[in-house]
Amino acid sequence: MKKIRLGLFGAEDSIEIMGSVVSNYPEFSFVPISYWKDEEIIEKLKAYAEDVDVWLFSGQIPYGYAKKWSGLTQPMFYVPSSGSSLYKTLLYIVYHHNIPFNQLSFDTFHPSELERVFLELAINPEPLYLNHYEEEIQTEKVVQFHYDLLKKGKTTAAVTCLKNAQHELKKLGVPAFRVLPARSAIVSTLALIRQTQKTLRFKDSQIAVQMIEFDSFFSLTKETFSTDEIHKVEIKMTEKLLEYAKKINGSLKSAGPGRYVIFTTHGILKEATQDFTVLPDFAVLHLTGNDGVTCGIGIGQTAYEAEINAGTALFHAKEFQKGTTMVVFDDKTITGPLGQPEQITYGFASEQLQLLSERTSLSVATLSKLESILKKIGTTEINAHDLAQHMKILPRSARRIVTILENNGLAEAVAEENPHPRGRPRKIYRITL
Numbered sequence: 343m344k345k346i347r348l349g350l351f352g353a354e355d356s357i358e359i360m361g362s363v364v365s366n367y368p369e370f371s372f373v374p375i376s377y378w379k380d381e382e383i384i385e386k387l388k389a390y391a392e393d394v395d396v397w398l399f400s401g402q403i404p405y406g407y408a409k410k411w412s413g414l415t416q417p418m419f420y421v422p423s424s425g426s427s428l429y430k431t432l433l434y435i436v437y438h439h440n441i442p443f444n445q446l447s448f449d450t451f452h453p454s455e456l457e458r459v460f461l462e463l464a465i466n467p468e469p470l471y472l473n474h475y476e477e478e479i480q481t482e483k484v485v486q487f488h489y490d491l492l493k494k495g496k497t498t499a500a501v502t503c504l505k506n507a508q509h510e511l512k513k514l515g516v517p518a519f520r521v522l523p524a525r526s527a528i529v530s531t532l533a534l535i536r537q538t539q540k541t542l543r544f545k546d547s548q549i550a551v552q553m554i555e556f557d558s559f560f561s562l563t564k565e566t567f568s569t570d571e572i573h574k575v576e577i578k579m580t581e582k583l584l585e586y587a588k589k590i591n592g593s594l595k596s597a598g599p600g601r602y603v604i605f606t607t608h609g610i611l612k613e614a615t616q617d618f619t620v621l622p623d624f625a626v627l628h629l630t631g632n633d634g635v636t637c638g639i640g641i642g643q644t645a646y647e648a649e650i651n652a653g654t655a656l657f658h659a660k661e662f663q664k665g666t667t668m669v670v671f672d673d674k675t676i677t678g679p680l681g682q683p684e685q686i687t688y689g690f691a692s693e694q695l696q697l698l699s700e701r702t703s704l705s706v707a708t709l710s711k712l713e714s715i716l717k718k719i720g721t722t723e724i725n726a727h728d729l730a731q732h733m734k735i736l737p738r739s740a741r742r743i744v745t746i747l748e749n750n751g752l753a754e755a756v757a758e759e760n761p762h763p764r765g766r767p768r769k770i771y772r773i774t775l
Contacts, residue, residue, distance in 0.1 A: 346539055348372040349390055352400020353505035356523050363528040378506055380481050383407045387414060396535055400523055401503055402450060406478025415617045417538055421531050423450050423503050425459045427524040431501060435519055441499050443467035447491045449484050450503040471497060485510045492516050546609025549645050553638045553652040554602045590614055608641050618669050621681035636660055637667040662734045688714035702750045713775055725768040744771050
């Protein structure tokens with residue numbers, strides 16, 4: 343059985359501990375990747391992206407940077423800060439340095455974790471100085487947090503989970519004690535990774551269906567228009583699709599005039615489309631928008647479910663334009679258009695959007711796309727022109743959508759902009775779904 347390649351990412355001493363635990367699991371191999379400064383994180387992730395199947399980070403900071411970057415396609419995990427390592431550090435501080443707990447500052451830990459530890463130790467450190475963060479944070483801000491408390495005379499030492507923070511604090515004259523990853527937390531995380539890999543293997547074996555619609559009239563001219571020419575085009579299309587189906591270990595069947603269905607697996611198609619970001623290989627066979635080809639990909643537990651999802655994906659692809667490929671997954675999320683620099687992912691099963699659809703007469707799919715676009719651009723303010731470009735629709739259609747939202751109290755004109763001196767100013771709307 344092929345081993346799962348873990349990318350162990352973190353400070354050198356943390357990697358040493360994680361590696362010693364991982365070595366006890368024969369199903370894993372690992373690549374140690376250490377870093378020192380925050381600026382190195384993305385660079386090193388890029389360098390090793392092809393060498394690992396799963397990322398295991400030593401803590402939240404490198405994990406947060408990787409998540410925000412969103413350039414990794416592999417599953418990502420981090421070893422949470424747990425009580426057992428903290429007990430060891432606190433015991434060392436009390437026994438060797440005799441520092442009261444209420445004179446310590448902490449970072450990384452969740453407040454409930456610290457409260458539980460101190461409750462079990464039957465102590466009540468008031469006040470409790472803690473810098474808790476959910477995702478990425480600059481190490482210098484963690485250092486500043488501890489240093490400011492010491493300068494104000496509120497603390498006499500710092501407890502940190504970050505090796506480079508400990509190093510910088512000591513340079514500033516702050517006594518700093520490090521909490522290393524606990525072996526029990528590493529074991530728990532490895533169990534989660536194993537379970538996730540089983541789930542991914544199951545997903546890879548799911549059925550994937552490509553529903554391809556081809557306009558046989560599209561490539562004909564007035565001079566070549568005849569039933570014989572149409573027949574030749576359809577034969578040529580079938581030959582190309584048979585070649586493509588063979589490449590992806592799929593089976594091809596006709597589903598009526600100008601429509602074909604290819605059955606394969608989720609894993610194969612995921613690889614062929616680079617995790618559903620680029621067009622499938624049939625684009626290499628010159629089956630593109632110029633040939634009037636539109637495609638819907640459906641993923642499902644059964645062939646029937648996958649085929650239904652492929653039909654839904656094809657419908658959404660045709661809503662964009664010919665030559666578009668869209669995907670509907672088994673959780674009813676939609677993504678696409680594949681191969682475009684700007685892709686959106688949206689759903690069509692939201693109860694809230696169902697209610698808004700009934701209220702506005704806009705389809706749930708349209709509202710879902712709009713919701714996804716606003717999340718992607720990171721603001722609720724947009725003009726009709728930009729909305730049209732994101733949704734791949736005509737500007738007048740985008741203006742109609744905005745007008746309907748405005749009439750229903752879901753959009754409000756908040757500003758105007760004039761990108762062209764002689765053109766009409768464009769209204770900027772704040773949309774609240």
